Amino acid sequence: MNDCKLHQKAIFCIFSLFFSLTVQANDVLDRFYQNTQSLKADFNQVVARTDGKLIEQSKGHLQIKRPDKFALEYVEPLEQKYISNGDTLWIYDAELDLVTLKPLDEGLGDSPAMLLSSDKDIRKQYTVKTAAHKTTLERVELSAKTENMTFERVILVFDKDILTKMIMYDSFNQVTTLTLANTKINEPMPETAFQFVPPADVDIIGKAE
16 A cells, blocks of 8 residues: 555544544534534645655545434545445545445444544543634644554644634654545535445445444
């Protein structure tokens, strides 16, 4: 698996982490969850070393509908999709002509997504703090308490309770920054948005739940 696909898999986990979270964290998160049942946005992703050296850039689209339904699609530089209907996770790799199906909990493994979508208290695994920022921006920081987490630190940036940016630090001295744009909140979403029909002539591994 090349570096770009590894970064895409990691960012899929963090998106799932954030939007599957059901436990209370702090005021800005509480307001976000109370007011946001679905979300649709475009995103730009930049992966760099902590010294600022650029590793890769990519972009895509995101749709979320609680609970546990999401469609995360990378369109550049590689086409890859992660789609969940709440039970089954589809992973589509256009370059390999491969579709992998897994139960959602198995697909997330021991990632932060799996941890935070459970009923466990987030503070058992993360130190959570909120810091005021310039103008209308608020920052929420999650710091892992153990060394086996996908990301050591995650910063969530909100503008008037709308998520605008995610900054993620891993143990490989890399920083992944996602910037959301054209965000739409609580618009109707058809259930078909969270189902996946494999293209013809692709290899399929696993089965739907």
